[in-house]
Amino acid sequence: MKTAVVILNWNTRDFLGKFLPPLLDSMPEGAEVIVADSASDDGSRELLASRFPQVRTILLDQNYGFTGGYNRAFEAVCAMEGGEEMEYFVLINSDIEVSKGWLEPLVSWMDTHKDCAACAPKLHSYFEKESFEYAGAAGGHLDRFGYPFCRGRVMKKVEKDCGQYDSPSDVFWATGACLMVRRSAYSGIGGLDARFFAHMEEIDLCWRLQLEGWRICVVPESLVWHVGGGTLPNDSPWKLKLNFRNNLLMLQNNLALTYSLEEIRELTPDKAASKAIRRAASTIRFRMLLDGMSALVYLLTGKKACFKAVWEAHREFRAMGRKPQEERVREYASTHRTIAIPALYPGWIVSESLLRGDGIFEHLRKRI
Structure with a gap:
């Protein structure tokens, strides 16, 4: 098992039933899908046992959140048969739709770029297939006051994908909705910060990795579609x-x-x-x-x-x-x-977005 693709599930039974089959069909040789369940009570565990008995599962005793859950899942995967050979760990949401061939470009990129700790595909909306999705779009940046934004998404404005981000690129952070991380790098910094429980944790992870000299990249040859709000609604x-x-x-x-x-x-x-x-x-x-x-x-x-x-x-x-x-x-x-300083965007993205309207994307493409 070179690559472990791990879904951390909490009460998303319907998403598992819908999106797990194509994910399983997409696995190349050397990759395996594993589901870590955070004590779901919606029938998720029963579904996995009856419909997907071939999928190895990690049964957590409670909901430790995205951070605690994935840290425990990573440890459990490493302890599994074949886990000692794992090089890459993929965090993937249960509400992600994939197609065949999405994983290979990520593995190839990591194999050939040994200074890259984490990479991600382009993230499109499940409901508007040609548009980027809020959670990560084509890779993220962070302004001087800590406000995140993405190539293809600023505040609530989202671009259509017209090929404007089709070259591999270094970014400040990549989405935790679908993120490949190098095992040695993830372990080296102690994984996700468990205090976060959920949200912003992948940005913190990517920042800490850069502070150790690693790169974070988006590999646009890979593309997935994200429903969004699968666990917590956006207005929560x-x-x-x-x-x-x-x-x-x-x-x-x-x-x-x-x-x-x-x-x-x-x-x-x-x-x-x-x-x-x-x-x-x-x-x-x-x-x-x-x-x-x-x-x-x-x-x-x-x-x-x-x-x-x-x-x-x-x-x-x-x-x-x-x-x-x-x-x-x-x-x-x-x-x-001697390491490169993580490149915070020098402006304040909130004011720039308000002043420039839809022109903010062209403005950012010239500056980043």
Whole structure:
């Protein structure tokens, strides 16, 4: 088993019944589909046992979320017969439609680009087949305040795929809806941050991988279609809370280290670490101010549940956060000074999107 394609399922029985058969049919030699079930109570386990007895399953005792579930699934796969030979681990949602030949370009890319830790296909909408899908489109970037956007998706604007992103490309992050990761790289950084539970975790993973010198890529020869909202609907206040909270956790995980790579070019390690931590704290405070403005808009427009979600996100961030330690940042900057600095987009994507309207995509293609 060179490649393990793992669905982490929680109460998506109907998606398994619909999308698992074509996924199984698409597997080339050396790849295997495995389903890890997060204690579903909707008949998912019974469906797997009766209709797909050939599929190896991992039965988790509870729902550990996307992060805890996949970390446990990865460990279980490695312990399976044949798991010691696995090189690549594919995280794939149960609401992904694939066609034959989607996996081979990803494997080939990883085989020939040993400095790439993770890659993903282009992500199209299941409902509008020629349009990109919100969750990842043609690969993602992150602006200076931590707002994510994609090639092909900015805020709620989505492009049709006219071949404008048909060349393989380095990106800041790739979608967790369908993501191939190199086993050694995933293990090397400790996998997904379990505190996140769900949402923003793949961006954090990709950022941490880049901080260790790895590349993140999109391989457009591979294409899949995503339903989206299979576990949590897009208007869920809980989903909103997770996004706001985890965005702050992600910034706290990575900003100081990223800034230290800039500062070490001009300063001693001690001064570089101190300045990087101050800069990171300042950016996070400003991001929290922007969040507060969003919360006020929710309140003024009668969306009290959304207002509460942002407030709870900040409260949980303060309780769960881990401030960067100066000693660690200093050591990191001293030992990693030669790697490429993860390229945050220098603008604020929210204001640029509002000002440029549909012209934002052409603007970004010239800058990224």
